[in-house]
Amino acid sequence: MPNVAVLCCCIFAVLHFTSNVLAYADLAVDGRYTNLTLYGGQCAWAYGGQTADLEWRVDLGEVKRIHHVFIHYADGNSVWDKNKSFPKYFLGFSVYISNTTNKEDGVLCFRDTIYTRATISNPVNISCHYHGRYVIYYNKMTHPPDPEDYPSKIGMYLCEVEVYGCPILGFYGENCSIPSPQSYFCHIIEGTDLGCLPGYYGENCSLSCPQNCFCHITEGTCLGCLPGYMGLNCNEKCGENTYGAECKQSCGRCSNGEPCHHVDGSCPSGCNAGAYGVKCKQSCGNCSSGDPCHHVDGSCPSGCNAGAYGVTCKQPCGDCYNGDPCNDVDGTCPSGCNAGAYGVTCKQSCGDCYNGDPCNDVDGTCPSGCDAGVYNGDKCDIECPEGLYGPNCQNKCNVNCAVSARCNIKTGKCIGGCQPGWKNSTCDEKCGNNTYGVECRQSCGNCSNGEPCHHVDGSCQFGCEAGVYGKKCDIECPAGRYGRRCYETCGDQCQGCNRFSGVCDLGCLPGWTGQRCDEPCTFGNNEFDQVIYMRLFSNFFFYFND
Known part of the structure; x- marks a missing residue:
């Protein structure tokens, strides 16, 4: 090499x-x-x-x-x-x-x-x-x-x-x-x-392009102007404080407003106060007493004003204790850092130490460990990764969160609520009190023997009480049916068949008796027969007296 x-x-x-x-x-x-x-x-x-x-x-x-x-x-x-x-x-x-x-x-x-x-x-x-x-x-x-x-x-x-x-x-x-x-x-x-x-073309690059032109590598035709030139024939220098390729770059703050060099942007007579560099495009830092910086390298001859440090006084001091100025050369804080900052220059921020305690102002360690939601050994400055929360990120977010295992890194509260069938901030409890579904807003009931319905879909695991049917036991028996799962059929003689018990709430058709109107009447044992008998007996008695 x-x-x-x-x-x-x-x-x-x-x-x-x-x-x-x-x-x-x-x-x-x-x-x-x-x-x-x-x-x-x-x-x-x-x-x-x-x-x-x-x-x-x-x-x-x-x-x-x-x-x-x-x-x-x-x-x-x-x-x-x-x-x-x-x-x-x-x-x-x-x-x-x-x-x-x-x-x-x-x-x-x-x-x-x-x-x-x-x-x-x-x-x-x-x-x-x-x-x-x-x-x-x-x-x-x-x-x-x-x-x-x-x-x-x-x-x-x-x-x-x-x-x-x-x-x-x-x-x-x-x-x-x-x-x-x-x-x-x-x-x-x-x-x-x-x-x-740039400026040559042809075999072995032996031919010169037209003056100030980029030319075709084999034919030599002008394809554009070299940096610093413009115009149809590339015979005009960049103007109006511009320079470089296609005259698109702006000049810096040249001394007394002089134009910069049309090709490279350099300032022939140096820079105005407050600027430095070959092109005078860089601004001086916070030099002491407002002194101008060196026109080439930007250094401050008399040091920096309070609050800045470095050769060019461009770097701000950190959070030094009690607002003290830092060393204007290396930025060190003579009396240490304010609470919440650490490091030689007090520019590093403490992590989330337990109970808001300040970290060590030299190395940033947390004396009593980390607060909830962060980890990283003794500095406590990295947030819990997705799916974990709490002190030192030791707890797992609940899989029943709306977005599975996404929760607040400090509290474990599920982001976006819970999946259907779960409640509480951490989605750790099933729906109860005859509710189910999203946010436990849907009502259920009528499950067999008073059993609770399923907390997610409202279904009844052991079937329905009498009088209802369906997966969720929420559909009443149709007319003419009653009992568990509506399996029983009401009699044709029944009026107002009760969907729970099959009892005929509105009575029986003539000629029938019993709670479900399933017993046929015999002579003398119903109201209709008794009325006919009384009429016959009354007529006979009247004739006897004649």
């Missing part, structure tokens, strides 16, 4: 993101990675949702010949292994090389499709033998269903990204010492032709 130089140390980095948290994108190219915690002042990080795209990129200033990319991930200053939380957020990442800020305009250098928590290493070196100006780190959740090791939400925790290669395009090989032809890109190690440089 050739002795290649670091191309991106201290060059401004931009984090392009669609996440809800962002912290110091430029810390991933500051040359420091001795403290690999999120709040140690040396790492860039972002955290997104289930559908977030996270993208970080570094601008090398111009097109460079790249050899490899070194990436060091956050590890919390602990051993990197599959049981820790950080490795899963590294899975599935990609590295692109592009001449624009759009990764789709460049080439895919690497995409992880094979690593697991157990096999991914930290740090990692990515071989990347391409030319480009921007190195782009990208991560996105894969298309569901995701592999088992992948996190439910995407995160990016970069402590250092170093890009190695030959700093001058015209050289390759050992020590980047072998001159390459001026008209084409060559392989950084072998020197083989990888395509024409």
Whole structure:
């Protein structure tokens, strides 16, 4: 491998993101990675949702010949292994090389499709033998269903990204010492032709394009203007404080409002007060007494105002005890942290310690354990995974929750209520009092011997009481039927057959008697016969007296 130089140390980095948290994108190219915690002042990080795209990129200033990319991930200053939380957020990442800020305009250098928590290493070196100006780190959740090791939400925790290669395009090989032809890109190690440089075309890239044009690689026709130029014939320099490709980039705050260089955006006479960098696009930090920062590197000559620290005074102090200012160099808090914060710079938040106790302000440990809904050993800073709740996440959500085993991580209360047939906040009790179904709102009854109905569907396990039938014993016997399951048939002579007992509530038809009107009458034993007898006897008596 050739002795290649670091191309991106201290060059401004931009984090392009669609996440809800962002912290110091430029810390991933500051040359420091001795403290690999999120709040140690040396790492860039972002955290997104289930559908977030996270993208970080570094601008090398111009097109460079790249050899490899070194990436060091956050590890919390602990051993990197599959049981820790950080490795899963590294899975599935990609590295692109592009001449624009759009990764789709460049080439895919690497995409992880094979690593697991157990096999991914930290740090990692990515071989990347391409030319480009921007190195782009990208991560996105894969298309569901995701592999088992992948996190439910995407995160990016970069402590250092170093890009190695030959700093001058015209050289390759050992020590980047072998001159390459001026008209084409060559392989950084072998020197083989990888395509024409802008401005050349034809066989062996030996012909020059029309001035200031990108031209067709074989025909030489103008396809567009080189960076810094515009117009039909590409003979006009960018104007109106613009520069670069298609004149789409805006100049920075150049001194006295001077226009920037039309090609690279540099400011020929330096920056206005409050800005720094070659292009004067970076703002000074919180320098002491409002002093201007250094126009090249942004450093504050007299230190920082209270509340800021670092070389450029851009990093805010943490939650120092009693509002004390932090050290303006390294951000340490001289008297420790306020309750709820911990770490050397007091930028890390305590977890949910038991009963709201403050954590240790040095290492974040909880003296009396965790409150309900969290775990993670002695720091209590990770929420219970789905399906668990309570202190140290020791309890399982009830399978009878509306969405099975989903509940409040602190109380166990089921999210969305209960499945049919269950009640209470944790869905641990069956419906009772002759109720069943969703929220126990449906009524039941009439089961045999007063047995309760089934708590889910209202069915009667041992059949129905007399007078009703059906799975739920909720249908009355039809006319002419009575008894258990309505199996018994009322007699034809019965009027108003009782569906429970079969008794004829409205009496019998003439000639019949009994509770169910199932006994035929005999002479003298019913009201009709007695009336006829009395009439006959009365007529006979009257005749006798004549």
